Amino acid sequence: QKEVEQNSGPLSVPEGAIASLNCTYSDRVSQSFFWYRQYSGKSPELIMSIYSNGDKEDGRFTAQLNKASQYVSLLIRDSQPSDSATYLCAVPKNEKLTFGTGTRLTIIP
Amino acid sequence: DADVTQTPRNRITKTGKRIMLECSQTKGHDRMYWYRQDPGLGLRLIYYSFDVKDINKGEISDGYSVSRQAQAKFSLSLESAIPNQTALYFCATSDSSRRATDTQYFGPGTRLTVL
Numbered sequence: 001q002k003e004v005e006q007n008s009g010p011l012s013v014p015e016g017a018i019a020s021l022n023c024t025y026s027d028r029v030s031q032s033f034f035w036y037r038q039y040s041g042k043s044p045e046l047i048m049s050i051y052s053n054g055d056k057e058d059g060r061f062t063a064q065l066n067k068a069s070q071y072v073s074l075l076i077r078d079s080q081p082s083d084s085a086t087y088l089c090a091v092p093k094n095e096k097l098t099f100g101t102g103t104r105l106t107i108i109p
Numbered sequence: 110d111a112d113v114t115q116t117p118r119n120r121i122t123k124t125g126k127r128i129m130l131e132c133s134q135t136k137g138h139d140r141m142y143w144y145r146q147d148p149g150l151g152l153r154l155i156y157y158s159f160d161v162k163d164i165n166k167g168e169i170s171d172g173y174s175v176s177r178q179a180q181a182k183f184s185l186s187l188e189s190a191i192p193n194q195t196a197l198y199f200c201a202t203s204d205s206s207r208r209a210t211d212t213q214y215f216g217p218g219t220r221l222t223v224l
Contacts, residue, residue, distance in 0.1 A: 008149070032211055043199055043215040044152070088152070092211040095159070096142075096167075101151035 003027065004091050006100035015109050019076040023089030023100055026070070033065060033072045034090040038102065044088055048074060079107045112136045113216035115200050121222045128187040130219050132200030140203040141183040142213065143167075143175060145196040152199070158183055159205065190223040197221075 005024045013019040025033075032051045036044035050056045050063040050072065062075040076083055086102040113134045122128055132141065143155040144167075154167030156175040164177055172194060176184045187194055200216040 043218050097211060097213055099152040
């Protein structure tokens with residue numbers, strides 16, 4: 001089992017709809033979780049971090065964490081064409097980050 | 110000005126050549142990392158350094174070496190480049206003094222092509 005797993009997509013969502021991205025992890029003791037956004041050919045950019053079970057909202061983004069089920073998700077409300085990118089889930093282990101392979105999201109105008 | 114810079118941004122080289130990629134940061138962070146990214150494989154850690162005297166291998170260090178010249182500078186070398194080292198390379202930094210020590214900040218990347 002991979003340490004961090006994401007559906008590679010592509011995930012296509014109409015403009016204005018909610019995009020839902022999921023990530024599962026294998027290490028039960030993980031305490032913090034990160035979502036990075038990466039535009040094609042660009043560097044990853046941190047958009048959300050979450051440490052506690054439940055939801056964390058920041059503008060149009062909501063991160064959801066369920067430690068019992070070992071998954072973390074990212075919801076993007078009112079999706080915009082500028083949200084089209086690859087979204088990477090990252091989980092710390094031994095003071096390093098393990099990244100999923102990313103989900104490619106396309107917002108259709 | 111960018112907090113994490115990488116030079117060069119693009120490089121085309123030939124098999125067998127020695128290549129150095131450089132990373133500099135003005136964030137004052139103590140930790141620095143080198144990753145490579147290949148399509149479908151995500152980000153893979155090559156080397157990391159928690160301070161100037163602490164350098165560690167990541168999951169794919171074979172064929173690479175690093176030097177931490179100062180807290181702000183971390184260089185990655187390919188002693189004898191081979192075509193399967195063609196990839197996008199990222200440098201990243203983090204700050205162990207903050208609560209969110211795992212938060213990493215990335216440079217703009219270097220696109221390396223080995224012919």
